[in-house]
Amino acid sequence: MQQVSDASRSPGYDPAPTNSRALIVDSIRSAGTVSRVELTQITGLTAPSVTTLVRRLIDDGLVDEAGRGSSTGGKPRTMLRIRAAARYVVGVHLSADSLTYVLVDYAGAVVARWRRAGPGEDSDPEQVVERIATETTELIERSGIDPSLVLGLGFVCPGPLIRNRGVTSAPPSMTHWVGFPIHRRLEERLGLPALLENDATAAAAGTRLTTSHDVSVMAALFMSEGIGSGLRLNGNVYQGAHGNAGEVGHICVQIGGPQCWCGSTGCLEAIAGPATVVAKARAAGLDLGSPRRTGVAAFAAIARLALTGDSRAEAILRDSASWLALGAQTITNMYDVQLLVLTGPAFAVAGTIYLPIIQERILSSAFGRAVDTEVVLDERGHDAAAIGAALMMLRSERAISA
Amino acid sequence: MQQVSDASRSPGYDPAPTNSRALIVDSIRSAGTVSRVELTQITGLTAPSVTTLVRRLIDDGLVDEAGRGSSTGGKPRTMLRIRAAARYVVGVHLSADSLTYVLVDYAGAVVARWRRAGPGEDSDPEQVVERIATETTELIERSGIDPSLVLGLGFVCPGPLIRNRGVTSAPPSMTHWVGFPIHRRLEERLGLPALLENDATAAAAGTRLTTSHDVSVMAALFMSEGIGSGLRLNGNVYQGAHGNAGEVGHICVQIGGPQCWCGSTGCLEAIAGPATVVAKARAAGLDLGSPRRTGVAAFAAIARLALTGDSRAEAILRDSASWLALGAQTITNMYDVQLLVLTGPAFAVAGTIYLPIIQERILSSAFGRAVDTEVVLDERGHDAAAIGAALMMLRSERAISA
DNA sequence: GCCACTATATTCACAGACCTAACAAACTCG
DNA sequence: CGAGTTTGTTAGGTCTGTGAATATAGTGGC
Incomplete structure (x- = not known):
């Protein structure tokens, strides 16, 4: 192959596999089990090509046949699956x-x-x-x-x-x-x-797509100690010129806002990030367990308080969520995604508080409504990265x- | 060819030409004049492939030979150029x-x-x-x-x-x-x-790249009647899931800000777009020529006033520019570009007022400094789109x- | 001015990817 | 049980791009 020079691939968004073998592997992996006919539809390759490529993958021990599908009036499909232990x-x-x-x-x-x-x-x-x-x-x-x-x-x-x-x-x-x-x-x-x-x-890249319709353009809004986002196009992440795309934590959401560690002011992360939430909670006198508890652990303690009915904790988190909703709106406006997934350790505990607030803003913003962007919570937030x-x-x- | 299905290409960011012929044409076009050896380096194709592809392009009348380059100790390079009239x-x-x-x-x-x-x-x-x-x-x-x-x-x-x-x-x-x-x-x-x-x-897509270094990831901040942006990756524009990526005019930059036509509030466009600038100027009693003059024409009148020393006009534009700088910062944070070009009819007249203010903010934001993002003005702003x-x-x- | 030497470009034979067309296999249904 | 249907394979051909060898057109030494 080698049609596209390394130089022209530099931005790192890795334009969809030029490689049919990789395309087949990817397709089988994301489908779980598929037949060869389905692969021809998914990949756009012809049946003979699929046959050949699949045979090699089986020979190489990367793919297994996995029984028969039910007949739809003719020969039943031979199902394929990735050999997990390969x-x-x-x-x-x-x-x-x-x-x-x-x-x-x-x-x-x-x-x-x-x-x-x-x-x-x-x-x-x-x-x-x-x-x-x-x-x-x-x-x-x-x-x-x-x-x-x-x-x-x-x-x-x-x-x-x-x-x-x-x-x-x-x-x-x-x-x-x-x-x-x-x-x-x-x-x-x-x-x-x-x-x-x-x-x-x-x-x-790690978010499993469990939506009904095909999603080829999705973004993750990620919250751990900081706030960031990632964009995925057809399974390939977009990384930007220097690998720092999606720095939604450092967009300015408030002129003259608080100083951020990054040197700028009014950054989303400085206003509504976990560290700020924890500081606010401590200032409000909430008991977060050990005073040495910091970062996501302390943030999780606040979320547990809120979920067990502490209204001060809930208010602090809801305030943070309203700012993150703004960041989410920026993501959808800039990236025009079909799906936005909330993920990361911070959302793993506090996601249920943040989700409806973010959803509401996305759905009520005009473009969100017009293009029907879905917002969901990743159930594997803690391990997503x-x-x-x-x-x-x-x-x-x-x-x-x- | 046909390696990648239509389905998997849907987001419209059109991963670099799979087509070597297109790759060669693109390379010659963006280089102006090049030799075949240089094409092998740019495209990653081998010399024989370049020879064959170029011969066909010449036969088809799309490319011309354009004299000799100077010798570097051996046979001098035969230069190629696009046949403009093709x-x-x-x-x-x-x-x-x-x-x-x-x-x-x-x-x-x-x-x-x-x-x-x-x-x-x-x-x-x-x-x-x-x-x-x-x-x-x-x-x-x-x-x-x-x-x-x-x-x-x-x-x-x-x-x-x-x-x-x-x-x-x-x-x-x-x-x-x-x-x-x-x-x-x-x-x-x-x-x-x-x-x-x-x-x-x-x-x-229309911005000519006149920077010294290679730019594979760039964005345009576009201002006409509204405010928008576009992202270009290796010559291909990123369009998003529904063709509406880059809507920087409708990111929220001020909680509780003014109502925007889009249904949301606090949008960059509602706060600092040309229509708002014109309204402010009229409210300040500036003479914009005919009262029926609207849109970019009225905006241009304000810019001309500012450039000829009207301090009220200048203050209004500088205020708008400070908000656009915020939008520009969002673009660089989200897209991580090497180059940001200000373009569009509104910048064609007022660009010299906006440019330094936007540059200053990009350079002073931490990530901007770290990754060295360049901000320039497009001299063809009026026709860029x-x-x-x-x-x-x-x-x-x-x-x-x- | 002739002879190396070098960089550029081309020719030729071949490998591989993928396509079309024809065919084989395995099931359903009347 | 055989026609019909769907699935998958084989065979043959085209096209793209490759490596190795070769032709081309300059430079510089003597």
Whole structure:
């Protein structure tokens, strides 16, 4: 193949697989089980091409036949499915207060997850690399799979990143990480290819689509310690020129608003992000458990209070939600998506409070109504970023090689 | 070819040409003159492939050899260039107060332009189709080119659109146009393929890149009667699920802000758009010429006052600019572009007032500084949308057929 | 002015992807 | 049980793009 130069692919939105083999694998994976005829419809390839490609995938042990479909008046369809045990990938999501690991099989299912306390604010990058390497190895060992089947590791952390140099740059609570090429270090340490992405973008890749209609353009609104978003087009994430697209946390929603760590003022994250919500709750005298509890853990405590009837906690969260609704409106206006998914650790606990408020604003904004944008909550919010990191690795070129 | 199904291409961001022939044509067009060796580098194709493809393009009369480059120690390069007179396309930009036509040759250069008064607010769609058809025919005739060389017509108007149905929907001052399939009617009337796009998106396609470094991800901030933006990735515009991406005019920049025609409140366009600027200027007692002067014409009058030293006019425009800077910041945060171009009729006159204010905000926002986003003014702002419409047609499949 | 040397472009034979057309297989229904 | 229907495969051909070898048109040494 090789029709499009590397140079012209640089923005990283990875224009749909030029590769028919990858297209078939993707189609089977997202469908669960399909027949060859259905694949011809989904992919636009001809029946003979599907036959050939599928045969090779079966020969390579990546796809299995899975029984017969029911007849519709003729020969019944032979169903195909991804051979889940063919390959595995690891996804790792690092933030200050938690470190999440997932092991994902070739079908895209999570076969193991592990959530650990984060390394904290003052962590030494080299020690974190060492810890992640050790724990990744342990995860693989305990799962009992053949380590040689692990394709690679997707690593995500809060953005922004400098993607071309593959280096984290100025994350909120980790300034001493600036310039540290963590994924390269992980590659060296583990002997596996590693991919670096920001958490929100990965979350967009990790969201399972459970809507009725076809969704080819969707976005994730991601809230962890910060607020971000990711855009997915036909299964490929859009990363922008420097890998920092979707920084909805740092759009200005209030002229003269509060100072943000990013240097700007009035940022959505500074006004309504988890850190601010926690600070407000503490100021209001809410009991969030240990005073050392910070970040998403403290935020979750507020959400639990609100859900058990604390009206002060609820008011604080509803205020935050009204600002996030504004961010959601910006996402739909800028990206024109069919679906917006709320995801990330913060939404995992507080999502039910945020969802209706955000839905209401999207539906009442004119363009939202005109184009019928759906807003849903991701039930896997806590692991979304790690899963997304794994799935991005799963969709890489090497994942389909024999 | 046909590797990727129509279904999977639906979002309309048209992943870089799968077609090598189109890739070569695009590369030559954007380079001006290039040699075959350079094409191998730009396109990633091998030398023999370039030879073959270029020979066919020359045989088909789409490309010419254009002398020798200087030798670098061996055989000098044979330079290639697009045969400008091979084909032509027409671009039409309709807004309430102006109707702009451009005739663009196969090299992408504007060979004729024509600006006429717009049809006004109460125009009858069928009459406008008739008028555009007549004037398009006249434009082609007066230019003296062979009408059979005209490939098609790109038509743009203020968004939002319903792209799949190819129908304009609820533009600000043209509600009675809702549901009118103008490009289909133009196709019937002119016997030429026509393409419908919103003005801001087309403007992104029409911006000439004159920056030093390679720009693969850029956006246009477009101001005409309304405010919009367009995103361009490797020469392909991103249109979103329904063709309404980039609606930066309707992001909320002020909670509880003024009512917008779109139904929402606090929209950038309602606060700082040309209509509001004109209303403020009239309220301040500024003389904008005829009281019947509206839209961009009235806005231009204010800009001229400001540029000739009227401090009230300047203050009003600077206030508008500070809000647009906010919109620009949102664009760079969401899209992560390398370049942001201010374009459109409103910037054509007032751009020099807006540019420094917008630049200042982009450069002072943390991510802007980190990633070095450039902000420039398009010198062809007035025609950008029409030119972009033409160029989009020029990049269509049929434009490279023999 | 002739001879290397070098960079540019082309020719030729071949591999692979994908298509059309014809065919085989496996079920339903009368 | 055989016609009809749907699913999947085989066979043959086209087209794109490749690698290896070759032709072309300059430069610079002597």
